[in-house]
Amino acid sequence: MCVYFLQTSDGLQGIRLTDATNSLSGRVKILYDKQWGFVCGDDQWDLNDAWVVCRQLGYDKATQVYTFSPRRVPKIVWMSNVQCRGNETSISSCRHERFRQGSCSVGKYAGVTCQAYKNCVHLLQHSGSGIQGIRLTDGPNNLSGWVKILHYNQWGAVSRDKQWDLNDARVVCRQLGYDNATNISWDYSRKESAVVWMSNVQCRGNETSILSCRHEIYQYNYFRTDSAGVVCEGKIIQH
Numbered sequence: 001m002c003v004y005f006l007q008t009s010d011g012l013q014g015i016r017l018t019d020a021t022n023s024l025s026g027r028v029k030i031l032y033d034k035q036w037g038f039v040c041g042d043d044q045w046d047l048n049d050a051w052v053v054c055r056q057l058g059y060d061k062a063t064q065v066y067t068f069s070p071r072r073v074p075k076i077v078w079m080s081n082v083q084c085r086g087n088e089t090s091i092s093s094c095r096h097e098r099f100r101q102g103s104c105s106v107g108k109y110a111g112v113t114c115q116a117y118k119n120c121v122h123l124l125q126h127s128g129s130g131i132q133g134i135r136l137t138d139g140p141n142n143l144s145g146w147v148k149i150l151h152y153n154q155w156g157a158v159s160r161d162k163q164w165d166l167n168d169a170r171v172v173c174r175q176l177g178y179d180n181a182t183n184i185s186w187d188y189s190r191k192e193s194a195v196v197w198m199s200n201v202q203c204r205g206n207e208t209s210i211l212s213c214r215h216e217i218y219q220y221n222y223f224r225t226d227s228a229g230v231v232c233e234g235k236i237i238q239h
Contacts, residue, residue: 012092015056017112025113027068028053030078030091037076039091041067041110048086049094054114056090058135064113069106077104089132134175134210136230144183144231147172149210151197151217158210158228159199160184167205168213169230175209179234196227 013034017026028039039045050062084094132150139145147158158164169181203213 028110032078037078039110040080040104041108044083049082049084050112051086052084052088053112059114063115066111067108147228156195156197159196160226160228163202164228167203168201170205171203171207173232178232182233183231
């Protein structure tokens with residue numbers, strides 16, 4: 001299950017899907033004030049809202065929106081009257097009623113079904129750098145792959161230079177919600193061409209974000225096997 005952690009000016013800290021038979025669908029929960037709570041799937045809850053939730057979690061798109069009635073009335077409901085246009089990068093950017101504890105109408109708790117799983121994505125806001133997110137791509141499983149960062153709405157690679165080591169990988173893996181990193185390579189026999197956004201990353205290993213590590217941000221194109229990769233271990237961290 002992907003968990004998407006974030007920091008916004010209104011205090012929203014994370015979003016995830018829960019209580020589903022597979023990783024593509026579930027009940028929408030958001031993290032606010034260090035507590036997970038539900039979203040009301042009221043009359044405004046539609047496929048546009050589901051698209052935003054699914055893309056925020058790293059999926060390509062949403063295929064279904066639904067509401068459900070829990071067996072027991074949840075103690076915490078944080079968000080209601082969500083009205084997304086469908087092109088927002090975060091549910092917190094959509095129109096919604098501000099966070100408050102409350103309850104939904106019977107059978108009106110929000111759920112979504114997503115499609116085309118990619119990899120867990122951690123989107124973020126970092127003043128001044130233009131970096132918007134980080135993810136792993138093209139790996140044999142969710143635990144490994146090329147490290148890609150989102151910079152001014154374009155995904156690019158991280159350079160695998162002499163400074164790239166296991167401390168850097170640990171920060172990336174924990175940022176994506178995994179417990180730890182076990183390796184800094186997974187398939188360097190493959191070649192790819194792409195934009196490189198970040199190089200000379202030097203983490204101590206205890207940072208919570210790759211942006212907190214020493215690094216350089218600039219753009220160049222490459223056609224070699226110098227893209228940084230990681231192999232993570234452990235389950236997605238859930239709070």
